[in-house]
Amino acid sequence: MGRQRQPEIRDRILDACVDHALVHGLPERLEPFAVAAGTSTRMLIYHFKTRDALLRETLGRARRRQRDYFGDLLAPRPGEPYPVTLRRAWHAMTGPAGRPFLSMFGRLREDAGEKLWPGFRRESTTDWLRPMAEGMRSIGRPELGTLVLAVIRGLILDLESTGDVERVNQAFEDFLATLGDVR
Template sequence: MGRHKQPEIRDRILDACVDHALAHGLPDRLEPFATASGTSTRMLIYHFGTRDALLRETLERARRRQRDFFGELVAPRADEPYPVTLRRAWQAMTGPTGRPYLSMFGKLREDAEQRLWPGFRREATTDWLRPLEDGMRSIGRPELGTLVLAVVRGLIMDIEATGDTPRADQAFDHFLAALAPLTQDSAPSDS
């Protein structure tokens, strides 16, 4: 009689693989994941079936972490204007904690074949729209969520291409300054 798979071990292995992938990128071989998770390539196959299945699950778990992290960042706060929230979110997204996600998913977005995650480009474009619309709704302008998303995505691609984070930060500050009059004109009043 064979061993029964243990979900908690599989989960621990997957978390270790996600940590490794965020720090070093997706590996071409299973050995780096085996080392990072303290197991063997044979056990990785046992738990995940194939290399591609493990890579897909690693990407999905990393994306879930990113959604949780970034989603909390862009959520409106009752005690601050939403442009302030956006500025803080931008700093965290492009800072040391957020950059591994941007790097991993930027490479995935550039994959023309999208074999590991078919439809990723579309999903990556639309999954942040709702949270940004909700944030902009807090100041009466939910329709500007698409504009905010376009600027954020464009500046992130700029950073990935040039590495010039200070210039992108300055551009984002200019965007927020240009956005301010649009949000003040329609912000809900306290009266």
């Protein structure tokens, strides 16, 4: 008789792999994940079948974490002008708590990442359109959701490429000023 699967162990391992990947990126080999999870590569294969399956599940869980975190940041707040919400979200997303997500998924947009998550480029854009439109609806301009998303994505690419935080933050402030009365 074979061992019974233990979903709680698998779940704990996956969380440890996500935590590791957010700090260090996706590993080429399984050993870093095994060390991070306090297990062996054999147990990783037992629970996830293949390296690519583990990497896909790691990316999927990390993406859910990102959507939850960024989604909360981008949600309109009663009585708060949406540009103020965007400013707070920008600083959190590009700050220490958000940068690991930006780095991980920025790398995934490269061709190699498409093998692990076909269609990621499209999904990583379209899944933010609704929250942006909802936020912009709070100031009567839902049609600007695409524009806001494009500016944020472009500035994030600029930040990731250059590391020029001051210049990119100023560009974001300049953009917010075009949206109206920002406090």
